[in-house]
Amino acid sequence: MPYGENDIRKTQLDLSEPPESVLEYARITYGETPETRKQAIEEFRDYIFDQEQCNPHRTDDAFLLKFLRARKFNIPKAHRLLCRYYSFKENNPHLHRDIRPLDLKFIGDDDVLSVPPYRDQHGHRMMIYRVGNWDPNKYGVEELFKASVITLELGILEPRCQIMGGICILDLKGLSLNHTWQVTPAMAMKMLEFVTKSCTMKIEAVHVLHQSWYFDMMYSGVKPFLSQKARDKLFIHGDDMESFHQHIDPKYLPTRYGGSQDDVNFNEWLEWLKTQQFIVDEMRSLGYIIDDADLAIEPENNKNVPPSESGRSVDDDDSSSSDESIYFTDCEDGDQ
Structure with a gap:
């Protein structure tokens, strides 16, 4: 198997560090290494603040990394995707907000x-x-x-x-x-x-x-x-x-x-999903509703397990808010 063992048979997300073969694929395809990843995340975070085109509800490493990987660490393209991601949410709140x-x-x-x-x-x-x-x-x-x-x-x-x-x-x-x-x-x-x-x-x-x-x-x-x-x-x-x-x-x-x-x-x-506190917290931060009465979380799953939580909020005075951000629509079109 070229890119990681296909050994997952349980219905669950694999939140662990990717296998070495997958990390090697990322290195060959778009130059991702621990060093370039750290530098790109820092540059991306600064780019978001400098551009002032969108106001994401979080800017921690794990969140920003999703956008960088989606656009092969091209920071301007990752930023356009970030703006469009939030713009779509603002324009279509019925598709994600207050949904159970x-x-x-x-x-x-x-x-x-x-x-x-x-x-x-x-x-x-x-x-x-x-x-x-x-x-x-x-x-x-x-x-x-x-x-x-x-x-x-x-x-x-x-x-x-x-x-x-x-x-x-x-x-x-x-x-x-x-x-x-x-x-x-x-x-x-x-x-x-x-x-x-x-x-x-x-x-x-x-x-x-x-x-x-x-x-x-x-x-x-x-x-x-x-x-x-x-x-x-x-x-x-x-x-x-x-x-x-x-x-x-x-x-x-x-x-x-x-x-x-x-x-x-x-x-x-x-x-x-009902058994994983980290997943429940992530979904709630995106505007979804999951009632505590519906959960069945075991003690060992009652914790956060995000890969990295460093970063800063765009609005330092309200960094703990999970409300949706203010969006701007002057970002360029897509490249998926």
Whole structure:
């Protein structure tokens, strides 16, 4: 396995230091070493204050490192991503603020979204959508969007995931006209904006399976707004599993896609979330609501385990506040 052992079988985030092979990948790809990391974080923090374009609610090392890794330690690009991240939040508070993640179990009940505990052969996390299982008469596409944002916010807490990124498997078997009606042009553009310009997760590839003409119709409307870089990450396989397996080794896929691994329900992640104080604190700081009465935290998990907590707040007089920041919209467009 080129980038770290794929030995995680439990439904949990790996918050530990990445394996040496992953750190070596980061060093070769964009020159990350302990020394360059420390220097880049300090320069990035100063750059944020000097530019005065956005006011993040935290500027500790661990938080800023997510943005630097997402843009390969290019500080101006990391800063643009930071501004767009907060701008998206301000413009779409209904997608993240005052939402109770534990109330989204119906997504798991219908098996619409899942994140396996195992990774592909390159060490990427995988998000799998089974759109045909979604009943638009029960809940709208916005609920899926909320669950996706939560999943990405959780996943990017993994240092390994920050470096290696993730892939999306879009299984469109059963997609109907009723589904496509839910995805309005405005919603499609909002999703596109989030994925390509505002998301801290590096999306390395999107694999489309079992698509029909409904997808072709939707894609034709979105394609002109995609950069060439984004188009190059999209792979449309239809029912051709052999084509799909050229990208992802079947050893790292669920059995329904010709692999040998078990499926994992979205609700298993929600159950695990309830047991981790650090994860609960992180989600609360982002505006999500998790009631103490819903928690099941064991004593050994009742502690913070962030990698680094140095840094300063933009507003030194209110550095402890978890409220969302003030945003500015003059940052340049994206490069995901």
